[in-house]
Structures are given as C-alpha cells and as structure tokens.
Amino acid sequence: MSGHRIAAITRRLLQQFRRDRRTLALLFVAPIVILGLLGYLMRGSASAPAVGVANEDQGQLGAMVAAALTRSSVITTTTIQASDGDSKLKDGSLAAYIVFPPDFSQQAQAGAIAPEVHLEGSQPGTTAPVLQALQQALISLAAQGPVHVQPHVTYLYGGPGFDTLDYFGAAFIGVVVFFLVFVVTIVSFLNERSQGTLERLMASPLRRGEIVLGYMLGFTVLALVQSAEVLVFSLAVLKVHNAGNVALIFGIEALMAIAAVNLGIFLSMFARTEFQAVQFIPLVVVPQILLSGILFPVATEPRPLQVVSDVLPLTYAVNGMRDVMVKGADLTWSSLQLEVGVVLGFVVLIVLAAVATLRRRIA
Amino acid sequence: MATQMADAWAVDVQNVSKSFDEIKALDGVTLRVKRGEIYGLLGPNGAGKTTLIRLIVGLLESRAGTVTVLEQRMPNVPVLRQIGYMTQQAALYPGLSVEENVQFFAAINGAEEGVKEALELVELYERRSSVVATLSGGMRQRCSLACALVHKPQLLLLDEPTVGVDPQLRVQFWESFRRMAAAGTTIIVSSHVMDEAERCQRLGLIQYGKVLAEGTPREIRTLGGSQNLEEAFLALAGQKAS
Numbered sequence: 001m002s003g004h005r006i007a008a009i010t011r012r013l014l015q016q017f018r019r020d021r022r023t024l025a026l027l028f029v030a031p032i033v034i035l036g037l038l039g040y041l042m043r044g045s046a047s048a049p050a051v052g053v054a055n056e057d058q059g060q061l062g063a064m065v066a067a068a069l070t071r072s073s074v075i076t077t078t079t080i081q082a083s084d085g086d087s088k089l090k091d092g093s094l095a096a097y098i099v100f101p102p103d104f105s106q107q108a109q110a111g112a113i114a115p116e117v118h119l120e121g122s123q124p125g126t127t128a129p130v131l132q133a134l135q136q137a138l139i140s141l142a143a144q145g146p147v148h149v150q151p152h153v154t155y156l157y158g159g160p161g162f163d164t165l166d167y168f169g170a171a172f173i174g175v176v177v178f179f180l181v182f183v184v185t186i187v188s189f190l191n192e193r194s195q196g197t198l199e200r201l202m203a204s205p206l207r208r209g210e211i212v213l214g215y216m217l218g219f220t221v222l223a224l225v226q227s228a229e230v231l232v233f234s235l236a237v238l239k240v241h242n243a244g245n246v247a248l249i250f251g252i253e254a255l256m257a258i259a260a261v262n263l264g265i266f267l268s269m270f271a272r273t274e275f276q277a278v279q280f281i282p283l284v285v286v287p288q289i290l291l292s293g294i295l296f297p298v299a300t301e302p303r304p305l306q307v308v309s310d311v312l313p314l315t316y317a318v319n320g321m322r323d324v325m326v327k328g329a330d331l332t333w334s335s336l337q338l339e340v341g342v343v344l345g346f347v348v349l350i351v352l353a354a355v356a357t358l359r360r361r362i363a
Numbered sequence: 364m365a366t367q368m369a370d371a372w373a374v375d376v377q378n379v380s381k382s383f384d385e386i387k388a389l390d391g392v393t394l395r396v397k398r399g400e401i402y403g404l405l406g407p408n409g410a411g412k413t414t415l416i417r418l419i420v421g422l423l424e425s426r427a428g429t430v431t432v433l434e435q436r437m438p439n440v441p442v443l444r445q446i447g448y449m450t451q452q453a454a455l456y457p458g459l460s461v462e463e464n465v466q467f468f469a470a471i472n473g474a475e476e477g478v479k480e481a482l483e484l485v486e487l488y489e490r491r492s493s494v495v496a497t498l499s500g501g502m503r504q505r506c507s508l509a510c511a512l513v514h515k516p517q518l519l520l521l522d523e524p525t526v527g528v529d530p531q532l533r534v535q536f537w538e539s540f541r542r543m544a545a546a547g548t549t550i551i552v553s554s555h556v557m558d559e560a561e562r563c564q565r566l567g568l569i570q571y572g573k574v575l576a577e578g579t580p581r582e583i584r585t586l587g588g589s590q591n592l593e594e595a596f597l598a599l600a601g602q603k604a605s
Contacts, residue, residue: 008470016458019494196454200510203420203448204471205440 009214042165049126052080052097059105068137074129169240170325185264223257243328269357313346373549379428403563412553447516453507462491472514481513
C-alpha cells in the first residue's frame with residue numbers, strides 16, 4: 001500500500017469532477033431538489049379532502065354533529081343536498097359526503113345512530129381523514145353529555161407537531177445520499193473500464209486495494225460534502241425534527257455514503273456498459289428502498305418480507321437515522337449500537353468484495 | 364547457456380497458450396526480445412497480438428507456458444514499474460487536461476519529475492492545458508504515448524501506436540522510438556502496417572495465435588522468398604495454412 005499512489009487516484013478523481021458540471025449538479029443540486037420537493041409535498045398547506053354535509057335531520061342532533069365536522073381540521077366541509085352527492089363524487093368535486101337522515105335524532109334516543117357516509121373510494125388516502133373527522137365529531141357530541149371525554153395524551157417520542165416529513169425526512173436524508181453516490185460511483189467506475197484506463201491502471205504498479213481505496217477516498221470527500229449540505233438543508237430549511245446529536249447523524253450518513261461508493265465499485269464489475277449499470281437501479285436500489293422501512297414500517301410487512309428486510313443493510317441505516325433524529329438515541333442505546341454495527345460491518349464486507357472482484361474481472 | 368543469456372532478454376515468452384472460452388487466442392507461442400531492441404509484432408487483426416502484449420504485461424495469465432519480463436515471472440506487480448504500456452485505443456481521462464493525465468500516470472509510478480520531458484517529447488508541452496476531450500485523435504495518441512513513457516520504463520509496449528496518426532507525426536514517433544532504444548529501452552510495437560515493420564530490428568509474424576516466423580526484416584524477406592515484406596508475410600502465412 002502506498003499513500004502516494006492512493007492520493008494520486010483521489011486527486012485525479014477530484015480534478016475530473018471539478019470540470020464535470022453535470023455530475024456536480026447531480027451530487028449537489030439534485031438532493032436539494034428532491035428533499036425540497038418532498039418537504040413541500042408533505043408540509044406545504046395540504047388541502048384537506050372536500051366533504052359535503054347534508055343535514056336532513058328533523059331534530060337537533062344532525063346540526064350539532066355537522067357543526068363539529070365544520071370545525072375539523074382534517075377535512076373541509078360544504079353544505080349540500082343529499083340528492084346532489086353522487087354526482088359531486090363523480091365529477092371529483094367531493095371526496096365524500098355525509099348524510100344525517102331525517103330520523104337521526106330519533107335514532108340517538110333509541111341508542112343507535114347511523115349517519116350515512118358516501119366515499120368516492122378510489123383514493124385510500126382520503127378515506128381515513130373523513131372517518132376520523134366523523135368519529136371526532138361524534139365523540140365531541142358525547143362529551144356534551146354526562147360523561148366527559150378528554151383524553152390525556154403524552155408522547156414518548158416526537159410531539160404534537162411531529163408530522164410525516166419528520167418521519168420520512170430522517171430516512172430520506174440518508175437514502176438520497178446513498179442513492180446519488182451509488183449512481184455516480186458505478187458510472188464513473190464503468191467509465192474507467194470502457195475508456196480503457198482501467199487496463200492501464202492494472203498494467204501499472206498500482207495494487208487493487210490502492211485503486212479501491214483511492215476511489216473510496218475521492219468519492220467519500222464528495223459524499224461528505226453532499227451529506228453535510230443535505231443535513232444543513234434538512235435541519236435549517238426544512239426544519240425536520242431532530243432530537244439527537246447532529247454529529248452522530250452525519251456519522252451515519254457518512255457510513256451510508258461509503259457503503260454506496262463501495263457497492264458501486266463492486267457492482268460495476270458485473271456490468272459492461274453504463275446502460276447495464278443503470279439496470280441495477282430497479283434491481284438493487286428500488287427493492288432496498290421499498291423494504292428498508294423508509295415508506296412502510298418493517299413491523300407491518302408480511303412475514304416473508306420482514307425476513308428480507310432484516311438482512312438488508314439499508315434497513316439498519318434507516319432505523320439508525322430515525323432512532324437518532326426521532327428518538328434522540330445516542331451510542332449508549334443498544335439498538336443504535338446494533339444498527340451502526342451492521343452498517344459498519346457491511347461497509348467492511350463490501351470494501352473487501354470490491355477489492356476481490358476487481359482482481360477477477362481484469363484477467 | 365540459458366542462464367548465461369538470461370540477462371540479454373528483456374522478454375522471454377516460452378510456449379504460451381491462452382484461450383477465451385472456445386477460441387484459442389495464442390497457441391504455443393515462443394519468442395524472445397533482446398534488451399534495447401525494437402521488436403515488431405506483425406499480424407492481421409485478431410491474430411493474437413494484443414493478447415500476447417497483455418500476457419507480457421501480466422494483465423492475463425496463460426493457461427500453459429511461461430512469460431518472463433526483466434527476469435521476473437509474470438504476473439508480477441513490482442516489475443510493472445519498469446514497464447510502459449500504451450493501449451490500442453488512447454486510454455486517457457477525457458475530462459482532464461493533457462498535463463493532468465500525464466501527471467497522474469507519473470504519480471502512480473512515482474515519477475512526477477518526468478512530466479515536462481515526456482510532454483516535450485510528444486510535442487504537447489504547448490498544449491498541456493488543453494482538455495483531452497477537445498483534442499484531435501493524433502494528439503490524443505501522442506498524449507497516450509507520453510503517459511506510457513513518463514516514468515522512463517525499461518520496456519515499452521506499444522499496441523498499434525500509430526493508428527490514426529498522420530504520416531509526418533508517424534515519422535517523428537519512430538524517430539523517438541529509435542532514440543529511446545539507443546538509450547537502452549526495449550520496445551515492442553504491434554502493427555499491421557508493413558512499412559513500419561521495416562523500421563524494427565526484429566519481427567515476429569503472428570497469425571491464428573501462432574508465431575509463423577521470427578527474424579530481422581531481411582531474414583523474413585528471405586524466408587518468404589520476396590523482396591517485399593508484405594509479400595513475404597503473405598507467402599509465409601500461405602505456407603503454414605497449407
């Protein structure tokens with residue numbers, strides 16, 4: 001191992017990127033665009049589903065529930081005629097409408113009320129808020145009776161202001177870095193192969209480990225700058241909830257970036273062209289993103305998929321990021337020790353794999 | 364006798380065979396190149412020239428036989444410090460300048476001090492700041508040559524170095540090869556251009572992965588029974604085939 005030769009490779013990579021504006025944009029502009037979009041989507045004044053309310057009740061109860069629905073923050077209500085409801089669902093102007101039948105108040109006295117809920121139904125995401133609003137409205141009604149319903153809510157993690165962006169943001173900070181660094185590495189390393197310079201490197205006194213290490217250092221420099229940028233943007237601009245140590249988050253991010261670099265080098269051995277490398281994205285990256293618990297919590301996955309999730313390193317990285325940012329975990333937590341340990345182990349394994357495959361594919 | 368002569372050979376290839384799946388690229392090749400000599404590997408496309416060069420550099424391992432370079436059995440990493448290899452296509456970093464390319468190959472060989480001299484030799488010193496992607500094919504070829512010789516190797520392997528190089532520059536290339544050989548550098552050049560073969564001190568004719576004949580251009584002409592090297596080559600190829 002010669003530090004001089006490793007430094008030569010690292011220096012050369014950075015020289016190449018200095019002139020490569022497109023790749024620099026991919027590394028430093030793309031994550032801001034992706035996270036910015038995500039933040040805007042999840043937090044930018046999301047319009048609550050439009051719900052029509054048709055109160056035909058001859059008693060007083062229907063009006064009271066309707067008034068409670070109007071106050072709900074998860075839906076927006078308009079008053080409609082029950083007969084117009086279906087056409088409004090069809091033309092898309094309403095996501096649902098609720099009808100309080102003429103005998104609604106009478107039903108209440110009989111002990112069983114049945115408000116009619118008509119749902120558009122094609123978008124599952126809008127169904128839950130409608131039902132939630134109706135339940136809250138009915139509970140608030142009950143609260144006006146002899147029993148006072150006032151749940152006392154405490155949060156172990158997060159808080160009343162904790163929202164979807166806080167949950168997804170923690171994972172996405174790491175995943176965006178992982179994905180972009182992976183793409184740039186695999187394509188650069190393939191370039192080295194297709195432009196013939198790798199053959200030259202192999203015919204020089206460079207050792208394989210020096211090539212992999214030089215690459216790793218060069219991309220790690222870029223990846224660390226990117227990680228820092230993403231982190232600052234997420235915390236300062238998007239104001240993603242963070243209960244943990246910023247240095248620790250950066251550390252996990254950096255580990256993910258180093259893993260991505262070496263995964264890129266390793267997988268580039270199995271592709272001959274840049275096009276083939278891009279084919280790895282749906283095969284290798286997308287399943288990991290689906291199964292790592294970023295979008296769907298691993299605990300709610302079907303059993304066989306949980307087994308797969310449990311062996312994916314990205315699952316541990318994502319959990320680690322969430323543990324630190326959402327729960328304020330530090331390295332004394334055994335869960336975080338496991339997560340960081342697994343990611344670290346994966347990094348070591350993939351570095352060794354990258355060095356080993358480099359040998360085989362040259363001959 | 365063999366041990367006595369060992370020092371004289373820069374490259375000693377003994378009975379080497381190499382196959383890629385079904386295809387026999389090299390079939391029992393034996394040849395020797397003296398130190399300080401310009402040796403021409405001649406043969407049509409697909410004859411096995413590049414495979415032989417890759418075996419000499421240690422990029423490939425032979426199935427049978429031995430390759431000895433500067434008294435080291437190949438593959439051997441330390442001896443690569445003494446070898447300069449110019450690949451068939453100008454393998455360069457297109458996004459870097461001429462000087463950055465040469466500097467990089469100098470650095471991995473620990474020979475940064477040779478950059479200016481190498482650039483001057485290929486007459487690219489004035490263009491050293493140009494980005495390689497903007498250069499003409501001939502200039503890239505020159506830059507590629509500079510990268511191969513920047514560390515002053517004892518053995519220079521050039522895989523069709525003059526492809527795409529204009530006649531004027533080709534003359535200059537050969538002039539510098541001759542100078543380097545005179546200074547003690549061993550040069551192996553592959554080519555399928557016969558007028559270049561005349562400039563080599565010795566030739567190896569390769570076809571279908573076999574050495575058809577070896578010798579000085581004059582000896583080859585005699586063997587092939589023609590005053591014209593090209594006709595001699597064709598005659599020798601015909602003899603073997605029949």
